[in-house]
Amino acid sequence: MRRRKPPVRDQACFLFQQASEKYLKARLEEAGAHVPKIHDLEQLIQLLAPIEPLWTALTAAAQHLTRYAVRFRYPGYVATAQEMKAAHQDAKAIRQEARLALGV
Numbered sequence: 001m002r003r004r005k006p007p008v009r010d011q012a013c014f015l016f017q018q019a020s021e022k023y024l025k026a027r028l029e030e031a032g033a034h035v036p037k038i039h040d041l042e043q044l045i046q047l048l049a050p051i052e053p054l055w056t057a058l059t060a061a062a063q064h065l066t067r068y069a070v071r072f073r074y075p076g077y078v079a080t081a082q083e084m085k086a087a088h089q090d091a092k093a094i095r096q097e098a099r100l101a102l103g104v
Contacts, residue, residue, distance in 0.1 A: 016091035023098035039069035061090035
């Protein structure tokens with residue numbers, strides 16, 4: 001996030017999404033639930049709702065991060081510094097809850 005020349009905001013947003021996806025899938029796996037091959041974090045939150053009902057509060061963060069799963073694979077879009085900072089905050093919120101639930 002601190003690199004300035006050239007900025008790597010796209011990559012940072014993508015990695016925030018990927019890390020969040022892995023945390024959500026890890027919680028599903030730990031609960032013995034089916035882990036689908038999807039990148040939609042909002043759907044993963046919905047699958048986790050019976051296991052972690054309070055995680056529905058993370059739906060907005062999941063929605064914001066989901067767009068970064070594939071957005072930068074195609075030309076024409078570049079993340080702003082503000083988007084990167086928001087993605088970082090969303091990923092931190094998901095990480096915090098997942099680490100608590102996973103006991104790490």
